Amino acid sequence: MTAPLRVALLGCGTVGSAVLRLLxxxxxxxxxxxxxxxxxxxxxxxxxxxxxxVPAELLTTDAHGLVTRPDVDLVVExxxxxxxxRSLLMAAFEAGKSVVSANKALLADEGGELHAAAxxxxxxxxxxxxxxxxIPLLRPLRExxxxxxxxxxxxxxxxxxxxxxxxxxxxxxxxxEALAEATELGYAEADPTxxxxxxxxxxxxxxxxxxxxxxxxxxxxxxxxGISAVTSTDVARATEIGCTVKLxxxxxxxxxxxxxxxxxxxxxxxxxxxxxxxxxxxxxxAFNAVFVEAEAAGQLMFYGQGAGGEPTASAxxxxxxxxxxxxxxxxxxxxxxxxxxxxxxxxxETPTRYHVSLDVADRPGVLATVxxxxxxxxxxxxxxxxxxxxxAATLVIVTHSAPDAALSATxxxxxxxxxxxxxxxxxxxxxxx
Amino acid sequence: MTAPLRVALLGCGTVGSAVLRLLxxxxxxxxxxxxxxxxxxxxxxxxxxxxxxVPAELLTTDAHGLVTRPDVDLVVExxxxxxxxRSLLMAAFEAGKSVVSANKALLADEGGELHAAAxxxxxxxxxxxxxxxxIPLLRPLRExxxxxxxxxxxxxxxxxxxxxxxxxxxxxxxxxEALAEATELGYAEADPTxxxxxxxxxxxxxxxxxxxxxxxxxxxxxxxxGISAVTSTDVARATEIGCTVKLxxxxxxxxxxxxxxxxxxxxxxxxxxxxxxxxxxxxxxAFNAVFVEAEAAGQLMFYGQGAGGEPTASAxxxxxxxxxxxxxxxxxxxxxxxxxxxxxxxxxETPTRYHVSLDVADRPGVLATVxxxxxxxxxxxxxxxxxxxxxAATLVIVTHSAPDAALSATxxxxxxxxxxxxxxxxxxxxxxx
Ligand SMILES: NC(=O)c1ccc[n+]([C@@H]2O[C@H](COP(=O)([O-])OP(=O)(O)OC[C@H]3O[C@@H](n4cnc5c(N)ncnc54)[C@H](OP(=O)(O)O)[C@@H]3O)[C@@H](O)[C@H]2O)c1
Ligand SMILES: NC(=O)c1ccc[n+]([C@@H]2O[C@H](COP(=O)([O-])OP(=O)(O)OC[C@H]3O[C@@H](n4cnc5c(N)ncnc54)[C@H](OP(=O)(O)O)[C@@H]3O)[C@@H](O)[C@H]2O)c1
Numbered sequence: 001m002t003a004p005l006r007v008a009l010l011g012c013g014t015v016g017s018a019v020l021r022l023l024x025x026x027x028x029x030x031x032x033x034x035x036x037x038x039x040x041x042x043x044x045x046x047x048x049x050x051x052x053x054v055p056a057e058l059l060t061t062d063a064h065g066l067v068t069r070p071d072v073d074l075v076v077e078x079x080x081x082x083x084x085x086r087s088l089l090m091a092a093f094e095a096g097k098s099v100v101s102a103n104k105a106l107l108a109d110e111g112g113e114l115h116a117a118a119x120x121x122x123x124x125x126x127x128x129x130x131x132x133x134x135i136p137l138l139r140p141l142r143e144x145x146x147x148x149x150x151x152x153x154x155x156x157x158x159x160x161x162x163x164x165x166x167x168x169x170x171x172x173x174x175x176x177e178a179l180a181e182a183t184e185l186g187y188a189e190a191d192p193t194x195x196x197x198x199x200x201x202x203x204x205x206x207x208x209x210x211x212x213x214x215x216x217x218x219x220x221x222x223x224x225x226g227i228s229a230v231t232s233t234d235v236a237r238a239t240e241i242g243c244t245v246k247l248x249x250x251x252x253x254x255x256x257x258x259x260x261x262x263x264x265x266x267x268x269x270x271x272x273x274x275x276x277x278x279x280x281x282x283x284x285x286a287f288n289a290v291f292v293e294a295e296a297a298g299q300l301m302f303y304g305q306g307a308g309g310e311p312t313a314s315a316x317x318x319x320x321x322x323x324x325x326x327x328x329x330x331x332x333x334x335x336x337x338x339x340x341x342x343x344x345x346x347x348x349e350t351p352t353r354y355h356v357s358l359d360v361a362d363r364p365g366v367l368a369t370v371x372x373x374x375x376x377x378x379x380x381x382x383x384x385x386x387x388x389x390x391x392a393a394t395l396v397i398v399t400h401s402a403p404d405a406a407l408s409a410t411x412x413x414x415x416x417x418x419x420x421x422x423x424x425x426x427x428x429x430x431x432x433x
Numbered sequence: 434m435t436a437p438l439r440v441a442l443l444g445c446g447t448v449g450s451a452v453l454r455l456l457x458x459x460x461x462x463x464x465x466x467x468x469x470x471x472x473x474x475x476x477x478x479x480x481x482x483x484x485x486x487v488p489a490e491l492l493t494t495d496a497h498g499l500v501t502r503p504d505v506d507l508v509v510e511x512x513x514x515x516x517x518x519r520s521l522l523m524a525a526f527e528a529g530k531s532v533v534s535a536n537k538a539l540l541a542d543e544g545g546e547l548h549a550a551a552x553x554x555x556x557x558x559x560x561x562x563x564x565x566x567x568i569p570l571l572r573p574l575r576e577x578x579x580x581x582x583x584x585x586x587x588x589x590x591x592x593x594x595x596x597x598x599x600x601x602x603x604x605x606x607x608x609x610e611a612l613a614e615a616t617e618l619g620y621a622e623a624d625p626t627x628x629x630x631x632x633x634x635x636x637x638x639x640x641x642x643x644x645x646x647x648x649x650x651x652x653x654x655x656x657x658x659g660i661s662a663v664t665s666t667d668v669a670r671a672t673e674i675g676c677t678v679k680l681x682x683x684x685x686x687x688x689x690x691x692x693x694x695x696x697x698x699x700x701x702x703x704x705x706x707x708x709x710x711x712x713x714x715x716x717x718x719a720f721n722a723v724f725v726e727a728e729a730a731g732q733l734m735f736y737g738q739g740a741g742g743e744p745t746a747s748a749x750x751x752x753x754x755x756x757x758x759x760x761x762x763x764x765x766x767x768x769x770x771x772x773x774x775x776x777x778x779x780x781x782e783t784p785t786r787y788h789v790s791l792d793v794a795d796r797p798g799v800l801a802t803v804x805x806x807x808x809x810x811x812x813x814x815x816x817x818x819x820x821x822x823x824x825a826a827t828l829v830i831v832t833h834s835a836p837d838a839a840l841s842a843t844x845x846x847x848x849x850x851x852x853x854x855x856x857x858x859x860x861x862x863x864x865x866x
Contacts, residue, residue, distance in 0.1 A: 022729055026582060032647070032772040033579050128577060134730035136569070136577030144561060144569030146466055147750020149459060214465070279736065282715070296455055296747035297567035297737065303712065304733035314729035317580020322767075331764040334755075339465040 005034070005324050006041035008072045008097075010063050010088055011079035012051055015102055015129070016043070018309035019076060019316050020054065026317075034324045042066045044079075067092045074323055076316060077101040086110055089125070093117040098323040098332070100316055102129035108203035108219040111210060112338070119335045124326055126319035126333070131204045132157050132288040134311030135304040136318070141211045141292075142334065148294040150212040153251040154430065155290035156283050157204040159306045160195035161227050161247040163187045165235075165271070166284045169244060174232045187286060197226035198269040201249045208290070209251035209267045214340040217251075217267055223347035225270035230427075234271075237357050237425045241396065243273035244281045248430060254345050264345040273355050274431040348405035353382070353432065355398050356411060357425040362393035366419045370395060373417065377410040378402060382432075392421065398429055438467070438757050439474035441505040441530075443496050443521055444512035445484055448535055448562070449476070451742035452509060452749050453487065459750075467757045475499045477512075500525045507756055509749060510534040519543055522558070526550040531756040531765070533749055535562035541636035541652040544643060545771070552768045557759055559752035559766070564637045565590050565721040567744030568737040569751070574644045574725075575767065581727040583645040586684040587863065588723035589716050590637040592739045593628035594660050594680040596620045598668075598704070599717045602677060607665045620719060630659035631702040634682045641723070642684035642700045647773040650684075650700055656780035658703035663860075667704075670790050670858045674818075674829065676706035677714045681863060687778050697778040706788050707864040781838035786815070786865065788831050789844060790858040795826035799852045803828060806850065810843040811835060815865075825854065831862055 007023075009016055023030070023040060031037040043054050044063035051059055060066050067075055067088050075092040077099060079085050085106050092099050099118070101107065107114070107127050118125040128138045132155065141150075156162050160182060167178045179196065182188035194200045202222040209217040227247050238245045249269045256262040274281050279301050283289040288306025293299055305311040326333055360366045367386060374381055379402040387394045399407065414420050440456075442449055456463070456473060464470040476487050477496035484492055493499050500508055500521050508525040510532060512518050518539050525532050532551070534540065540547070540560050551558040561571045565588065574583075589595050593615060600611045612629065615621035627633045635655040642650040660680050671678045682702050689695040707714050712734050716722040721739025726732055738744040759766055793799045800819060807814055812835040820827045832840065847853050 018729070022580065026580065029582065029647075029773075030580065033770055134727075135733060136573035139572060139577050140569035143755055144572050144751040145747065146754035147455065147459070147463065147752075148747040149462065214462075279715075282712075294567075294747060296451070296743040296750075298741075298744050300568060300735075300737035302733075302735060305731045308731075310729040311731050314578065314581040314727060317729075318577040319580075321579035322576055325767045329764055331762055334758045337466055340462075 002036065004037040004039040005073045005327060006039050006071050007320070008041050008066045008069070008075045009043045010067070010075065010077045012043050012045050012054060013078070014309040015078040015312045015316065018313035019078065022313050022317055030321065033321055035328050036324070038320070038324060041069065041072045063088055064091060067097070068095050072097060073327060074320065075099045076320060077103060078316065080105070082106055082109065089114055090117055093121040093123060096121055096123060098124035098327060100319040100323060101125070101127045102312055102316055103127065104130040104200065104203040104207060108206040111207065112216045115336045122332050124323040124332050126323055128319050129312045129315035131207050132290055132302070133304070133306040133308065134314050135288060135290065135302050135306065137290055137302050138211060140302070141208070142336070145294055145297060148296045150292065150294050151253055152293040153208050153212050153290060154280065155208065155249045155288065156246055156280055157249050157288055157290065157306060158195055158201045158247060159286035159288060160188045160192065161201070162283065162287070163285050165227060165230065165245050165247065168230070168232060168235050169239070172232055175228055175230055196228055198224045198247065201247060201269040205249035205251055205267050205269050208249065209265055210338070211336065212251055213253055213265050213342055214337045215265055215342045216338045217265060217344065221267055221344040223268035223270070227271050230271050231425065234425045234427050237355065237396065238273045238427070241273070241355065241398065242276055243429070244276050245271055245427065246274055246280060248272050250430065253342070254350065263342055265342045266345040266350040268347055268350065270428060272428045272430040278431040280431070348403065350404050351401040352404045352407060353399050353401045353429045354407045354411070355425070355427050355429045356423065358395040358414065358420050359422040359424055360393050360395050361419050361421065362388045362391050367395065369417065369419055370414065373413050374399065374410055377406045377413070379406050379410050435469065437470040437472040438506045438760060439472050439504050440753070441474050441499045441502070441508045442476045443500070443508065443510045445476050445478050445487060446511070447742040448511040448745045448749065451746035452511065455746050455750055463754065466754055468761050469757070471753070471757060474502065474505045496521055497524060500530070501528050505530060506760060507753065508532045509753060510536060511749065513538070515539055515542065522547055523550055526554040526556055529554055529556060531557035531760060533752040533756060534558070534560045535745055535749055536560065537563040537633070537636040537640060541639040544640065545649045548769045555765050557756040557765050559756055561752050562745045562748035564640050565723055566737070566739040566741065567747045568721060568723065568735050568739065570723055570735050571644060573735070574641070575769070578727055578730060581729045583725065583727050584686055585726040586641050586645050586723060587713065588641065588682045588721065589679055589713055590682050590721050590723065590739060591628055591634045591680060592719035592721060593621045593625065595716065595720070596718050598660060598663065598678050598680065601663070601665060601668050602672070605665055608661055608663055629661055631657045631680065634680060634702040638682035638684055638700050638702050641682065642698055643771070644769065645684055646686055646698050646775055647770045648698055648775045649771045650698060650777065654700055654777040656701040656703070660704050663704050664858070667858045667860050670788065670829065671706040671860070674706070674788065674831065675709055676862065677709050678704055678860065679707055679713060681705050683863065686775070687783065696775055698775045699778040699783040701780055701783065703861060705861045705863040711864040713864070781836065783837050784834040785837045785840060786832050786834045786862045787840045787844070788858070788860050788862045789847070789856065791828040791847065791856055792854040793826050793828050794852050794854065795821045795824055800828065802850065802852055803847065806846050807832065807843055810839045810846070812839050812843050
């Protein structure tokens with residue numbers, strides 16, 4: 001029982017250095033919880049001279065050599081990116097070693113292959129830290145809700161965009177100013193593309209959807225729209241209808257129909273208006289939250305810090321304790337099942353709801369013409385508000401749910417209508433009953 | 434792989450009948466997730482004639498016989514209460530069978546003994562449904578946060594009292610009226626003692642504290658105050674200072690001091706004012722939520738339905754999938770560790786904060802005398818508000834944190850002061866920074 005379990009740490013940046021710190025601080029507790037001490041066998045980095053705090057004899061630039069060393073029992077990958085992370089994980093599995101990773105990009109793209117390799121080797125692949133940082137989310141989906149049927153998972157899973165949208169609402173600023181502020185304060189990276197254009201959220205959505213629906217979903221299956229087109233007008237319009245704008249990662253199981261079409265999975269990332277009374281609306285700044293709807297459990301929400309070295313390291317260490325316990329008892333945890341194999345539903349066929357604000361000529365018949373355009377595309381209107389001012393009027397329309405293609409076709413047609421002087425805001429709406 | 438796993442269902446009331454329903458509805462999914470089909474071997478009840486929906490050949494009144502039958506692999510206990518539930522669990526363990534239970538009272542009182550028996554037999558004892566119904570909470574505490582150090586767990590874990598307090602705030606009614614309404618609407622049981630006097634919440638607090646602090650905590654270690662003494666004045670005062678009244682289950686790790694006193698665990702259930710900006714303040718009606726503070730993970734919150742047949746059955750089935758998977762792979766999940774063995778801290782020595790509203794004579798020197806009384810007990814005042822009206826004044830004081838004994842001694846002394854005409858509201862305050 002007393003021989004230590006030896007861990008290879010791959011990467012020692014924001015997350016890796018916090019993992020090292022926690023491993024040292026909590027050594028006694030970890031030993032008691034696992035049944036054996038945990039020891040760091042080595043730390044692979046790119047530039048060893050940048051790591052004066054790590055004992056020199058632990059540092060190596062040969063990550064591959066470290067992973068395959070016979071004295072290494074477990075591997076923690078916090079390098080990020082696809083390569084060399086992917087090859088390192090495959091090498092670890094081939095060598096019979098379980099892996100804990102925080103790498104959302106890798107898991108979203110290659111999750112299927114990696115899970116298969118881990119299962120073949122009879123070892124674990126855990127990655128709680130990859131989605132929503134410190135928030136226990138993947139384990140609840142994989143295990144706690146394993147006896148239930150999930151309907152929807154809707155999350156705010158990117159802190160940078162949530163911070164930017166929160167600031168736009170607070171200050172009335174546009175996207176460009178809010179992004180500049182976020183960059184200055186360190187909430188956005190120098191190259192904010194991955195966050196702002198929704199790539200980060202899309203990777204997380206793919207991971208969540210795979211687990212929730214027992215189906216392989218990759219980032220390529222996710223419809224993705226970022227927040228750079230969100231305007232201060234969108235944010236103001238949202239406020240007017242009792243909503244707030246959030247970048248949402250939405251994973252849904254869309255029920256089949258009587259024509260024999262089966263269930264499918266719709267996964268998308270886009271900004272949307274949600275009612276301020278929705279539990280996700282209050283999630284401000286850099287926090288993350290994920291809302292889950294299950295057949296029997298009903299509505300659940302998970303809330304916490306989505307990033308940062310220490311919170312992310314907490315999730316990594318929770319997984320490390322799990323894979324270490326499994327190693328001690330000579331087993332592997334439950335693998336990921338993909339038996340459902342549901343098809344991905346294209347965004348065009350996914351039911352959504354729209355908010356549309358129009359500047360129109362204020363004369364008889366305009367509302368009727370506009371309403372006809374919606375009807376012509378099979379879109380039914382939930383609420384409409386018309387505010388006249390002189391010869392012009394503002395028309396604010398919220399639709400019922402319809403296939404997204406019908407909604408975007410309606411909007412395109414409206415843009416061509418002579419009576420419509422401008423479409424001032426279009427955003428999808430979520431969470432209205 | 435195809436021989437079914439056979440489950441003994443003990444109890445078929447609100448929760449048990451929902452478990453049966455879900456087992457039937459999700460049979461295909463459960464088989465895919467577990468790797469083997471799950472079959473109901475028998476259903477033990479008290480009054481078989483009350484269960485026309487259950488196939489007669491499954492019903493039995495001999496729960497003990499069912500548990501020990503050789504064709505039973507797993508046991509689900511949803512009878513409740515201490516006996517015969519306790520003996521049935523012990524018999525299951527002795528027969529080498531894993532158990533899923535929803536029985537908070539039993540786990541809070543006899544958790545230590547039951548865990549020991551399960552560990553000795555090498556089988557599982559899971560009970561996610563026992564605390565906060567459908568909300569995945571125990572598994573996150575036991576596993577996801579296993580690499581972190583927990584500081585506090587604060588929860589709204591009783592829907593009945595939360596409904597009553599929510600209604601008192603909405604209507605201005607007193608406790609008695611709000612309880613009557615809750616009873617009429619089915620939110621409170623005919624005998625509401627377990628809920629209203631905090632016994633239910635105290636059992637849950639004991640379970641949460643045990644897992645959070647790796648220490649055996651029983652219901653007897655929990656300081657317990659119910660909500661029957663909460664007045665409409667308390668609720669109104671709370672509103673005035675930007676707070677709301679909630680029945681909280683609070684589990685804290687109190688750090689030791691320089692004199693060599695080690696860490697201890699303080700567990701308590703009592704009504705308290707919390708700021709309306711606190712994430713728990715918005716948890717209304719019959720919902721539950723639990724707020725967790727950990728060293729590295731920071732603040733987390735879990736929210737969802739705390740009771741009801743279907744939500745509770747969802748948690749039971751999640752556990753059932755876990756113990757079934759372990760059975761298939763021939764292992765047991767991680768046991769509960771109690772290595773920390775921290776002492777329980779009495780409420781008198783637990784640091785708390787108070788809100789105190791006084792009716793005082795409005796004359797010079799009264800505030801000074803009152804303030805002196807706090808100082809004499811070593812209690813420092815955070816905020817004070819005095820509202821004069823004629824010859825009387827209202828004094829609203831919120832203290833800093835001090836040992837609870839010092840605070841209650843202060844209040845007793847104030848009651849005796851000639852200048853104090855009455856103490857109109859005293860409640861502890863939580864969640865202020
Ligand atoms: N930061 C967060 O808040 C957060 C939250 C959730 C998940 N994650 C995920 O956690 C992972 C790590 O993120 P991070 O923020 O810690 O990244 P980071 O600060 O950029 O650190 C990356 C580390 O990997 C090392 N590295 C890079 N290429 C390498 C190679 N070829 N071989 C060996 N080591 C190499 C770097 O070495 P040098 O130090 O020598 O350059 C550095 O130590 C990513 O997958 C990220 O998505 C991060
Ligand atoms: N209800 C909830 O929302 C909820 C939420 C979380 C946890 N729980 C927990 O779940 C458990 C069950 O709660 P419940 O609401 O389902 O209770 P319930 O509706 O009162 O059902 C109890 C069941 O146990 C059976 N039973 C009682 N004594 C028995 C005995 N000696 N032998 C065999 N069967 C016996 C009863 O049989 P008859 O039907 O023949 O009388 C009944 O079917 C309790 O531990 C409770 O604390 C409940």
